[in-house]
Amino acid sequence: MKRALKLFRAEVVRSVLLTIRYPIELFVGLFIMYMLFMGLFLGARSLVGDTQVLNASLDGFIISYIMWFFVISAIGRLAFHIESEAQMGVLEQIFLTYPRMLSLMLVRSAVDFCMSLLVVTVLLFSIMATTGKWLAIGTGNILQILVLLVVTVTGIYGFGLIFAGLALVFKRIGQVGSIMQFAFFFLAYLPVEQLTGWLKVAVYSLPLTLGVSLIKTVVVEHGSVFSGPESWLLLGLVINSVAYLLVGSVVFLICERKSRMDGRLGQY
Amino acid sequence: MAGTTNQQGAFRLEGLTKTFYPILPWHRSRAVDAVQGVDLVVPRGCVFSLLGPNGAGKTTIIKIIAGLILPTTGRVTFYGKDGDKLRSRPRLGAVLEGSRNLYWRLSPMENLYYFGELKGLSLAQIKRESEELLEMFDLTHKARASTQTLSRGMQQKVAVAVALLGKPDILLLDEPTLGLDVESSRLIQQRLRELVERDDRTIILTTHQMELAARVADRIGILSEGKLIAEDSLSNLVAFFRQQDYELELPRLEWEQLRADVSAFRFTEGQSAANEEMRVTFHLDNREGYYALSELLLARRPEFTTIRQVTPSLEDIFLQITQHYSDGEDGGGA
Known part of the structure; x- marks a missing residue:
């Protein structure tokens, strides 16, 4: 545990230093995400026409967008770190210094989540201030939201580990990651509640969808996931996320071994 | 060997x-x-x-x-x-890709900190060793500069310092x-x-x-x-x-007359400082080769200036071994 905390501290310091040394990258990224949301929002308003109808679904619209931001971070950044570090030549040095690479990736995921949470907070407030739609987040539901967020994001980072592992073997997988991000954009906005039967189960078994649905239940419908029938869905979300984390970890370990077998850790 | x-x-x-x-x-x-x-x-x-x-x-x-x-x-x-x-x-330390083993956006001190943490060193140990290593490689004045702004030699020294951190x-x-x-x-x-x-x-x-x-x-x-x-x-x-290499210095004309007679031996030719002189190094495989060459030289009695046993440089040894090996692989003999 002490070692994990040391790793966490090292990764926080590294991330913060790299971010503050080139803050323009952070601000441009944030600005693009904000403008993309505004483009979607204004586009939707011109299509729907009826402002009341749009306002009624705007909470869900914002939640889906914010959760998609975490997907971009998990899938894009974990694999991007590997790609860029292999390109720099520092990946081998990291592996040599700390050979338990999966542990390092899990710690990096945690740090990345914390950093993303800060960025998301700024993004969320900017969006809410611009649209005038303030999400019902308060002391009554903040714990539920945080639990749902952490559990959902765990599954997403588990899925991200698959891409990180593939990046170890194939290096240039950025394009695939971009396509996956768009697939998740579709999943984030999928009206899962309207689906029925096996299709609903199948969609819920994907990462992100069930988590987004439950967060909407808490924030939009003011429901609870700690009691009643929704608590079973929370259990399902936990199982879903743990499963993705396990699968992601196993795929990462297999890819790491394959990369070492082929001598590809330092190749780009 | x-x-x-x-x-x-x-x-x-x-x-x-x-x-x-x-x-x-x-x-x-x-x-x-x-x-x-x-x-x-x-x-x-x-x-x-x-x-x-x-x-x-x-x-x-x-x-x-x-x-x-x-x-x-x-x-x-x-x-x-x-x-x-x-x-x-x-504990292993390595410099595998030279300066590419570093985060170029971080300073030498920050690189040392990050890799020190990965190695599991305490903060006090990282600080003490980093200062010692930066001083050892004359980098103290560049400790907080971005690594990408350093000269190649300095970057390489930072990479070696990172490898030495934690006393591998x-x-x-x-x-x-x-x-x-x-x-x-x-x-x-x-x-x-x-x-x-x-x-x-x-x-x-x-x-x-x-x-x-x-x-x-x-x-x-x-x-x-x-x-x-x-x-x-x-x-x-x-x-x-050293036992197997002998260098002979002799006039060019003498060498031209001798050359055909020694073709059975392995040798390399070069010009000595005086342009009229040839410097020929014989690479003999064993003592028998030495005796055979001595007998031949005694029989021909060329007017050579000097003959001496050569102390080979590592480069000579390397070239001889790799050449000998590749000749052997090709099916040739030497």
Whole structure:
């Protein structure tokens, strides 16, 4: 545990230093995400026409967008770190210094989540201030939201580990990651509640969808996931996320071994 | 000469082979045998230099020792313990890609901090060792500058400092002084010798720079096409080859008359400082070769200026061994 905390501290310091040394990258990224949301929002308003109808679904619209931001971070950044570090030549040095690479990736995921949470907070407030739609987040539901967020994001980072592992073997997988991000954009906005039967189960078994649905239940419908029938869905979300984390970890370990077998850790 | 020593090894390579297969299964015929049956024991507290032409397998062996590449067959043991098990691995430091082993956006101090944390050192230890290492490599004044703004030599010194952090038992250096100016190269060489002599560290060094290996290495291994074809101390290698190389200086005309008669011997020709003189070095395989050459020279009685036994440089030894080996592989004799 002490070692994990040391790793966490090292990764926080590294991330913060790299971010503050080139803050323009952070601000441009944030600005693009904000403008993309505004483009979607204004586009939707011109299509729907009826402002009341749009306002009624705007909470869900914002939640889906914010959760998609975490997907971009998990899938894009974990694999991007590997790609860029292999390109720099520092990946081998990291592996040599700390050979338990999966542990390092899990710690990096945690740090990345914390950093993303800060960025998301700024993004969320900017969006809410611009649209005038303030999400019902308060002391009554903040714990539920945080639990749902952490559990959902765990599954997403588990899925991200698959891409990180593939990046170890194939290096240039950025394009695939971009396509996956768009697939998740579709999943984030999928009206899962309207689906029925096996299709609903199948969609819920994907990462992100069930988590987004439950967060909407808490924030939009003011429901609870700690009691009643929704608590079973929370259990399902936990199982879903743990499963993705396990699968992601196993795929990462297999890819790491394959990369070492082929001598590809330092190749780009 | 190839073989093992009886000394307690810092690490041992046993029957090491490595074949790289292309990632696509239908390209398996393009597999490359990078390392072929290497057995080696490297004693504790010495600088061991691996020499070899490009593609000989030096970097692959270093990376297998570092655990970055898994061998196809064979194994690595450190102080008698299996190198596959992370718990039994000693502290390793490495400079594999030179300055590319660093975060260029971070400063030398920040790089040292990050890798120190990864190594599990305490903050106080990181601070103390970082300051010592930066001072050792004359980098104190650049401690907080962005690494990408440093000169190549400084970046290389930072990479070596990162590798030395945490006082590793075994240091793996792949071309550590490549592209460095003389002063920086000398400084690194001096520090490496100090580490071995004062702190009993073991250093594995790959290089194309023969003078570097000759200056710092205690033992030399020569690789060719993935095989370890020679391994001994530098003094033994020099003694062995000194017995076999004889240099003859004689007028050009004399040499032209003698040349056909000595064609059975292996020799290299060169001009001496005085342009009219030829300098011919005979590479004799054994004592019998020496006697045969002596008899021939006595019979022909050429007017030679000097004849002397040559003390070969490491470069001469390297070229002779690799040439001899590749001639043998090609089916020729030498």
